[in-house]
Amino acid sequence: MKRNPFFLQLSPNYLFRELKNRVDNFALLNPERSLISLGVGDTTEPLGTTIAESLSQAACDMRDQELYMGYGPDQGLLPLREKIASVLYQDIISPDEVFVSDGAKCDIARLQVLFGQDAVVYIQDPSYPAYADSSRLARSIVGKEGHRLSYLSTLPEKDTLPHLEAAPEDAIIFLCSPNNPTGVAFQRSELSSLVDIAQRKNQLIVYDVAYRAFIQGDLPRSIYEIEGAKKCAIEIGSFSKMAGFSGIRLGWTVVPKDLTYSNGITIHSDFLRLVTTTFNGASILSQRGGIQALSPEGLEEIERQILLYLENAGSLKEALLKKNFIVSGGEHSPYVWIKTEHTSSWDAFDYFLQETGIIVTPGIGFGPSGEGHVRISGFGRPYLIESAIRRIESL
Amino acid sequence: MKRNPFFLQLSPNYLFRELKNRVDNFALLNPERSLISLGVGDTTEPLGTTIAESLSQAACDMRDQELYMGYGPDQGLLPLREKIASVLYQDIISPDEVFVSDGAKCDIARLQVLFGQDAVVYIQDPSYPAYADSSRLARSIVGKEGHRLSYLSTLPEKDTLPHLEAAPEDAIIFLCSPNNPTGVAFQRSELSSLVDIAQRKNQLIVYDVAYRAFIQGDLPRSIYEIEGAKKCAIEIGSFSKMAGFSGIRLGWTVVPKDLTYSNGITIHSDFLRLVTTTFNGASILSQRGGIQALSPEGLEEIERQILLYLENAGSLKEALLKKNFIVSGGEHSPYVWIKTEHTSSWDAFDYFLQETGIIVTPGIGFGPSGEGHVRISGFGRPYLIESAIRRIESL
Numbered sequence: 001m002k003r004n005p006f007f008l009q010l011s012p013n014y015l016f017r018e019l020k021n022r023v024d025n026f027a028l029l030n031p032e033r034s035l036i037s038l039g040v041g042d043t044t045e046p047l048g049t050t051i052a053e054s055l056s057q058a059a060c061d062m063r064d065q066e067l068y069m070g071y072g073p074d075q076g077l078l079p080l081r082e083k084i085a086s087v088l089y090q091d092i093i094s095p096d097e098v099f100v101s102d103g104a105k106c107d108i109a110r111l112q113v114l115f116g117q118d119a120v121v122y123i124q125d126p127s128y129p130a131y132a133d134s135s136r137l138a139r140s141i142v143g144k145e146g147h148r149l150s151y152l153s154t155l156p157e158k159d160t161l162p163h164l165e166a167a168p169e170d171a172i173i174f175l176c177s178p179n180n181p182t183g184v185a186f187q188r189s190e191l192s193s194l195v196d197i198a199q200r201k202n203q204l205i206v207y208d209v210a211y212r213a214f215i216q217g218d219l220p221r222s223i224y225e226i227e228g229a230k231k232c233a234i235e236i237g238s239f240s241k242m243a244g245f246s247g248i249r250l251g252w253t254v255v256p257k258d259l260t261y262s263n264g265i266t267i268h269s270d271f272l273r274l275v276t277t278t279f280n281g282a283s284i285l286s287q288r289g290g291i292q293a294l295s296p297e298g299l300e301e302i303e304r305q306i307l308l309y310l311e312n313a314g315s316l317k318e319a320l321l322k323k324n325f326i327v328s329g330g331e332h333s334p335y336v337w338i339k340t341e342h343t344s345s346w347d348a349f350d351y352f353l354q355e356t357g358i359i360v361t362p363g364i365g366f367g368p369s370g371e372g373h374v375r376i377s378g379f380g381r382p383y384l385i386e387s388a389i390r391r392i393e394s395l
Numbered sequence: 396m397k398r399n400p401f402f403l404q405l406s407p408n409y410l411f412r413e414l415k416n417r418v419d420n421f422a423l424l425n426p427e428r429s430l431i432s433l434g435v436g437d438t439t440e441p442l443g444t445t446i447a448e449s450l451s452q453a454a455c456d457m458r459d460q461e462l463y464m465g466y467g468p469d470q471g472l473l474p475l476r477e478k479i480a481s482v483l484y485q486d487i488i489s490p491d492e493v494f495v496s497d498g499a500k501c502d503i504a505r506l507q508v509l510f511g512q513d514a515v516v517y518i519q520d521p522s523y524p525a526y527a528d529s530s531r532l533a534r535s536i537v538g539k540e541g542h543r544l545s546y547l548s549t550l551p552e553k554d555t556l557p558h559l560e561a562a563p564e565d566a567i568i569f570l571c572s573p574n575n576p577t578g579v580a581f582q583r584s585e586l587s588s589l590v591d592i593a594q595r596k597n598q599l600i601v602y603d604v605a606y607r608a609f610i611q612g613d614l615p616r617s618i619y620e621i622e623g624a625k626k627c628a629i630e631i632g633s634f635s636k637m638a639g640f641s642g643i644r645l646g647w648t649v650v651p652k653d654l655t656y657s658n659g660i661t662i663h664s665d666f667l668r669l670v671t672t673t674f675n676g677a678s679i680l681s682q683r684g685g686i687q688a689l690s691p692e693g694l695e696e697i698e699r700q701i702l703l704y705l706e707n708a709g710s711l712k713e714a715l716l717k718k719n720f721i722v723s724g725g726e727h728s729p730y731v732w733i734k735t736e737h738t739s740s741w742d743a744f745d746y747f748l749q750e751t752g753i754i755v756t757p758g759i760g761f762g763p764s765g766e767g768h769v770r771i772s773g774f775g776r777p778y779l780i781e782s783a784i785r786r787i788e789s790l
Contacts, residue, residue, distance in 0.1 A: 001566075002514075002565050002656060003511075004509060004510060004512070004665075005511065006511060010672070042465035042466050044463070045463070046457060046459055048458070052454055053454075055680065056452075059442075059448075059450035059451035059453075059454055059680070059684075060448075062447050062450070062639075063447035067441075068440070068442065070437035070642050071435075071437050071641045074412075102644070102675075102678075106673065106674055108673075109508075109673030113504075115396070115399060117512065119396075119399075130673075137669065137673070138508070170396050172396060204396035244465075247457070247465050247679035248457070248680065261396055261397060263398060270398070270399075277405070277528045278501065278529055279500065279504070280497075280501065283497075283642070283643055283644045283678045283680065283681050284642035284643065285680055286680070289454075
């Protein structure tokens, strides 16, 4: 068997693996140092009580002959899709347009199959590395017609929007709001102008709202709050950060029925075909847990966790501001994005590790514009966050 | 956005969707008829008690601060990989070579990314449609060098092996044993000869053992029981049919460390990179359930279910033999494969529906050699299987 040459298009190390290697090495050389991991963005608060109980009940039901269930429905349990449509989208989308997934990363990869080998992809930069990595595995990034993978630099300190005008007709545009890693969420007017351009240029926006639960106030939580978005956008959501489901695995993708290819064929039926061919649904247990997470009690449990993470992030931001770092995020987002004096973000990573024992994430892992930045995460037990803050204060 | 032309390479309807449409139509026109669904191969027995309890306990643990877990390890929980290696493989493979997945279908699709756009794929025919469908979505099936998707006809009534000599050097070969749909499992000597050819021709065998738990006696349950297979085979397994996990979602893929591309680079590291880029692991709950399923109590619970399904399939086979059908399977497999007098397998499907109200699966859905056959499934409640047998007897 021959090697798929697209593997050569990936950087040799996946960000979080390289990070783990550096930390392991540091720990080995400095066994006396206590480290605080605010690198990988992973939830730390236990599941809400009623949500955990619903998961447990779903498992118990499976030993009952009448309640046992094999393969779930193609697009996911209807009550879950109804809850997603009504609770998260106020019915501006329909349950038929929701595809339940086992998480955002998985559906990002599945979407690459939908887009095909000739797709021209533009990625908000910096952003979640899975957009670029899955694009690099899906196609040759240099085609006859030019580059098929480009970045749209969007740094908070420059206060610019992704320049969609620079992307050609029919391009695929990956956007993430609230952005991972910068923590910045689009304003309504900003998102509106992006949708306008995409519609005019027949571009398809893949809009990642994995962090939507962190938005406070009136900022848009979904691209479909913008007129016209149903004709130019697919939206990807996740229960991972919203409900602490990173290990439980549950997400969703919205493919509006109005969304068509340039030739007028609807995308919805192809996506249905794609998921039935390459996926067998999220665990029924996770789906049952998701239904409870979107009930009134579940939403209260979720909200408590979100506020705790936001408080963590806000406190970190405050401590960094006092030390004159240039930062963004820390509101509407669990992340704080730090502009550092170091030109290499791996140097900045090493600086934080050496000086504070805090593990952050080097910005370069999120795209070329991430150079000279690091991300620090508000996901952590409050006592650890407090300890991290003391260490930052003594820098 | 432009449509990925590979969607045109798929038949317009996914088998099980077309089947559902025909059944719905029949039920509408014949509301008085009671139907018995032995079409889709889906488990019907409730989960074993200790397995369900372990799933439930895993959910309860997630509300405990000390026991809560976010993202699981890249390749899956170590205790699960250890159990798979020791219990299912008697340690002929190591836990490091096991990648826990959310099911066989999902990993079949992920493997297509590993193989890339120029891969030449040969598929045992008939077999599980996901091999062909995911291949058709992954690449142009006609390349400059010729066809990239071919079938290896392997009908029980002809008693032939997949003719690997017909496949070129470096080809990918999909094999399934015990075969879905024919129910036939490879003999040790047969599998040995297939491994020999694959090794000599640098072919890679993808060996699907989703139905391995149904094998009785000394037939090989894994391709790694054959000398040399670690140098030419990836194996895909699943808890779906083994433990009733079709809705729980859990499987595994074995990528031996000895396995290399033709250029000598190991495949294992690419597959690790692929799964960390496009997947975030099976649900922690499902993984905990899998650990219990492979404990002594869990294995007893599983065995009882397997024997029940085998008894169902055996009884169906007996009834069909009495009616002079030419059949295979029904031992080492939950399926019975029927050669029919109808040239079109959809006609045979309609025949069974009209005459008996039994829903079977048309053979054409499993590949071109499936024409003139149907598959009947032993997955069903015993009282329904008995009722189906009476209907067959009165044909």
